[in-house]
Amino acid sequence: MSSLSCPTYRSRTSSSSPFLSNHHHSSLINVVDPRRSLSFHYASPQGLNLAELCVVRSQRRSVQSSVVVQDGSVATESSSSEEAKDVGVLTIPSLEADKVVAESDGGEQLSTVSITVVGASGDLAKKKIFPALFALYYEGCLPEHFTIFGYARSKMTDAELRVMVSKTLTCRIDKRANCGEKMEEFLKRCFYHSGQYDSQEHFVALDEKLKEHEGGRLSNRLFYLSIPPNIFVDAVKCASSSASSVNGWTRVIVEKPFGRDSKTSAALTKSLKQYLEEDQIFRIDHYLGKELVENLSVLRFSNLIFEPLWSRQYIRNVQFIFSEDFGTEGRGGYFDNYGIIRDIMQNHLLQILALFAMETPVSLDAEDIRNEKVKVLRSMRPIKLEDVVIGQYKSHSIGGVTYPSYTDDKTVPKGSLTPTFAAAALFIDNARWDGVPFLMKAGKALNTRSAEIRVQFRHVPGNLYNRNSGTDRDQTTNELVIRVQPDEAIYLKINNKVPGLGMRLDQSNLNLLYSARYSKEIPDAYERLLLDAIEGERRLFIRSDELDAAWALFTPLLKEIEEKKTTPEFYPYGSRGPVGAHYLAAKHKVQWGDLSLDQ
Numbered sequence: 001m002s003s004l005s006c007p008t009y010r011s012r013t014s015s016s017s018p019f020l021s022n023h024h025h026s027s028l029i030n031v032v033d034p035r036r037s038l039s040f041h042y043a044s045p046q047g048l049n050l051a052e053l054c055v056v057r058s059q060r061r062s063v064q065s066s067v068v069v070q071d072g073s074v075a076t077e078s079s080s081s082e083e084a085k086d087v088g089v090l091t092i093p094s095l096e097a098d099k100v101v102a103e104s105d106g107g108e109q110l111s112t113v114s115i116t117v118v119g120a121s122g123d124l125a126k127k128k129i130f131p132a133l134f135a136l137y138y139e140g141c142l143p144e145h146f147t148i149f150g151y152a153r154s155k156m157t158d159a160e161l162r163v164m165v166s167k168t169l170t171c172r173i174d175k176r177a178n179c180g181e182k183m184e185e186f187l188k189r190c191f192y193h194s195g196q197y198d199s200q201e202h203f204v205a206l207d208e209k210l211k212e213h214e215g216g217r218l219s220n221r222l223f224y225l226s227i228p229p230n231i232f233v234d235a236v237k238c239a240s241s242s243a244s245s246v247n248g249w250t251r252v253i254v255e256k257p258f259g260r261d262s263k264t265s266a267a268l269t270k271s272l273k274q275y276l277e278e279d280q281i282f283r284i285d286h287y288l289g290k291e292l293v294e295n296l297s298v299l300r301f302s303n304l305i306f307e308p309l310w311s312r313q314y315i316r317n318v319q320f321i322f323s324e325d326f327g328t329e330g331r332g333g334y335f336d337n338y339g340i341i342r343d344i345m346q347n348h349l350l351q352i353l354a355l356f357a358m359e360t361p362v363s364l365d366a367e368d369i370r371n372e373k374v375k376v377l378r379s380m381r382p383i384k385l386e387d388v389v390i391g392q393y394k395s396h397s398i399g400g401v402t403y404p405s406y407t408d409d410k411t412v413p414k415g416s417l418t419p420t421f422a423a424a425a426l427f428i429d430n431a432r433w434d435g436v437p438f439l440m441k442a443g444k445a446l447n448t449r450s451a452e453i454r455v456q457f458r459h460v461p462g463n464l465y466n467r468n469s470g471t472d473r474d475q476t477t478n479e480l481v482i483r484v485q486p487d488e489a490i491y492l493k494i495n496n497k498v499p500g501l502g503m504r505l506d507q508s509n510l511n512l513l514y515s516a517r518y519s520k521e522i523p524d525a526y527e528r529l530l531l532d533a534i535e536g537e538r539r540l541f542i543r544s545d546e547l548d549a550a551w552a553l554f555t556p557l558l559k560e561i562e563e564k565k566t567t568p569e570f571y572p573y574g575s576r577g578p579v580g581a582h583y584l585a586a587k588h589k590v591q592w593g594d595l596s597l598d599q
């Protein structure tokens with residue numbers, strides 16, 4: 001294991017950790033002082049690597065139960081946060097605590113995690129899942145005993161899978177030492193099994209192979225469904241009936257799309273729940289795993305200067321903006337059935353909105369946070385078609401290069417009306433946010449690739465400096481920008497005096513640019529989310545009632561757009577999108593922050 005190995009697992013393998021000490025035999029795992037390790041983290045801000053991420057996540061997890069291994073058998077003991085703080089017990093989420101073996105001392109020898117990537121031959125598996133698993137391995141975040149299986153219909157040997165996977169692995173975290181060696185070690189833990197997604201027999205064969213690798217240890221199994229949605233249920237049925245763990249936990253990560261509307265989403269949930277408990281289902285929204293989205297709550301709830309301002313009293317509007325500078329390119333078949341509202345707004349942007357607008361949760365526990373998010377979603381006003389603008393990109397030539405229109409994509413039906421761009425005004429009808437427009441904008445084939453949250457504050461009443469700062473009040477109001485990607489940053493636009501003898505005002509940025517502040521690269525969202533799923537941390541996954549509330553909000557709108565066959569406004573590939581988006585913003589007395597000259 002790396003010297004920077006994840007404390008969560010390091011606690012299970014080493015007694016040299018500064019934070020942990022293990023009792024022999026009785027094997028209660030003690031955290032010497034959780035608060036000390038937290039302050040250690042903050043005292044050393046240069047690193048944001050996974051190892052440190054793991055320090056914090058193992059400390060912040062709420063305390064619900066402890067696990068004791070006595071003479072090889074497992075027992076769970078409940079403890080409150082306070083008790084745990086006193087005795088310093090390392091904690092494991094309660095829901096599945098009875099299925100987890102504490103891995104102190106020899107405990108690690110007793111358990112193993114098998115990760116099966118279902119749809120291993122596909123785009124997402126190659127692009128994101130295997131590289132994320134490797135990064136976790138490199139950082140020492142995977143348990144000592146783990147096996148990775150690729151599962152798909154394509155015929156492949158273990159060696160061929162390894163070649164396929166090796167082409168996608170990079171040592172993305174700096175130029176790290178021993179990367180080649182680590183890759184070889186990692187690839188040796190990767191295997192492949194070819195099978196149909198609806199064949200019990202093929203999953204039984206997978207189960208046998210998994211057992212061979214688990215070598216009689218207590219087995220925990222994670223299935224990542226990286227397959228098209230029409231085969232989710234078949235695969236879950238087979239995995240749960242023929243390949244789930246008999247003595248450890250079994251969890252399934254489900255990729256979006258979770259249905260196309262309220263009805264299909266509810267049907268999917270119902271089908272999944274025939275084979276799995278809700279706490280075994282990890283619905284992934286990779287935007288929740290992005291560093292700056294995770295930081296949203298920290299920013300708000302740990303800084304006194306923000307929380308008091310976080311309401312209709314001081315905030316004029318909030319904008320959630322997603323843009324990509326490329327079109328559907330190869331994913332048109334999938335995209336045409338969904339469109340940008342389902343692809344980006346109903347999930348990624350709405351999830352960020354819920355995190356942004358929720359009330360303070362009782363604790364950082366998954367259920368407490370998700371309870372607050374659901375409340376926000378359920379307080380939202382149904383979206384009206386007149387508060388929405390849709391667009392579709394058309395062919396455009398820039399510098400002698402001709403870029404295709406959406407319908408030039410061979411996988412897109414001719415004359416498709418599917419929106420590749422949408423802007424919408426949403427409202428939360430609760431005391432905190434009454435009347436504040438929450439604007440969303442998402443588009444493909446635009447002029448830039450970025451994702452950001454913009455908070456525009458109200459004008460200063462009776463502004464003393466009106467005469468010194470020009471007449472455009474919008475130019476002088478404070479704006480907080482959380483740039484999720486690229487070049488992660490948080491900056492606050494403030495007014496200051498231009499130095500000199502005169503009195504002229506200027507707007508400047510107080511800027512936390514991550515690349516300048518932190519030397520380590522930020523982990524990919526999939527790394528964080530995979531690690532959470534392995535650890536049973538559900539905070540960043542979508543609960544079924546959140547999903548229902550999200551669909552309830554968008555389904556009537558989507559139905560109306562489709563029934564009325566609303567024609568999208570065409571915009572040139574590489575442009576800033578349809579002008580209709582400006583009229584929509586203006587209707588709500590808003591200017592898009594990403595379009596201002598000094599953005």
Ligand SMILES: NC(=O)C1=CN([C@@H]2O[C@H](COP(=O)(O)OP(=O)(O)OC[C@H]3O[C@@H](n4cnc5c(N)ncnc54)[C@H](OP(=O)(O)O)[C@@H]3O)[C@@H](O)[C@H]2O)C=CC1
Pocket residue numbers: 119120121122123124125152153154197225226227228229231255256257334
């Ligand atoms: N790619 C991406 O960037 C993103 C993907 N997702 C979601 O992740 C999941 C996987 O995406 P992605 O990897 O792009 O998907 P792919 O289309 O690449 O499919 C993954 C694998 O599933 C199998 N498969 C494909 N079509 C069928 C079919 N009709 N019937 C049975 N098996 C099929 C293929 O494996 P084989 O033929 O070997 O069985 C394929 O390699 C999807 O749910 C997608 O919506 C979510 C966000 C982003």
Ligand SMILES: O=C1O[C@H](COP(=O)(O)O)[C@@H](O)[C@H](O)[C@H]1O
Pocket residue numbers: 286324343451
């Ligand atoms: O879920 C999706 O997200 C990607 C954008 O993800 P990012 O992490 O690269 O910003 C988007 O391209 C895709 O259409 C959508 O399905």
